[in-house]
Amino acid sequence: MPTWGGRAMVNDAPTRRTAGGSRLLTAVLALLLLAVLATSAVLLLERRNDPDDSPQRPADIGADGWEDDVEGRAVVAARRAARTYFTLDHRHVERDMDAMRALGTDSFVASYDAGAAALADRVAERRLRLSAALERDGAATELLLADRAQVLVTLDVTTTAPTGRRTAPYRTRVVLDLVGGDWLVAALEEVR
Numbered sequence: 679m680p681t682w683g684g685r686a687m688v689n690d691a692p693t694r695r696t697a698g699g700s701r702l703l704t705a706v707l708a709l710l711l712l713a714v715l716a717t718s719a720v721l722l723l724e725r726r727n728d729p730d731d732s733p734q735r736p737a738d739i740g741a742d743g744w745e746d747d748v749e750g751r752a753v754v755a756a757r758r759a760a761r762t763y764f765t766l767d768h769r770h771v772e773r774d775m776d777a778m779r780a781l782g783t784d785s786f787v788a789s790y791d792a793g794a795a796a797l798a799d800r801v802a803e804r805r806l807r808l809s810a811a812l813e814r815d816g817a818a819t820e821l822l823l824a825d826r827a828q829v830l831v832t833l834d835v836t837t838t839a840p841t842g843r844r845t846a847p848y849r850t851r852v853v854l855d856l857v858g859g860d861w862l863v864a865a866l867e868e869v870r
Contacts, residue, residue, distance in 0.1 A: 748856070749827075753817050755781070755861035756829035756852035763866055764810035764835045764848065771798045782863040783855055807838040810848075825856040830869060 759781050766774045775794055779787045800806075810833045821828035829852050836845040853865040 752827035752861045759863045760831040760850045761810045766808045768802045768805045827854045
C-alpha cells in the first residue's frame with residue numbers, strides 16, 4: 679500500500695457501476711413511481727365518488743342568504759338547540775324540556791331523558807330561570823359533511839334564582855344529523 683508522510687493512502691476514486699446495475703435501479707424507481715401514481719389516482723377517484731364525506735362550504739361566514747341552504751340551516755339549528763338547551767324556567771320546565779326533545783334525534787332524546795327528571799327537580803326546587811343569549815357571530819362550523827354537522831356555539835347564560843342573578847359564558851358543541859331534510863341534535867356537550 680503506498681504511503682505518504684507515514685500515512686497509508688486510500689484510493690477514493692469512485693467505483694464504476696455495471697450497466698446491469700444501473701438498469702435495475704432505474705426499473706425499480708420506475709415501478710415505485712407507477713405505484714405512487716396508481717395509489718394517488720385510486721384515492722382521488724374514491725374521494726370524488728363519495729359525496730357523504732366531502733367537506734361542504736362553511737355556513738357561518740355571514741354571506742347573504744346563507745341561512746337558506748342546507749349548510750346554513752345546520753348553523754341555524756345548532757344556534758337554536760344551544761339556546762333551547764340553556765333556557766329553562768321552573769314555572770314551565772316540562773314545556774322547556776319538550777322543546778329540546780323536539781330538536782333531537784331519537785338517540786339524543788333517550789340520553790337527554792336519562793337526566794331530565796333530576797334536572798327538572800333541581801330547577802323546580804331551586805326556583806331557577808335560565809335564559810341564553812346568543813351573539814350574532816357566535817357560531818363556528820367545526821365539521822360539515824353532507825349529512826352531519828358539528829358547530830361550536832358561544833352564548834351567555836343568565837341564571838336567576840331567589841337569591842340573585844348570575845351570567846356566565848358557555849361554549850357548546852352541537853352535533854347534528856340531517857334527517858329527512860331537517861338538522862336534528864345528535865349530541866350536545868359543553869366545551870371548556
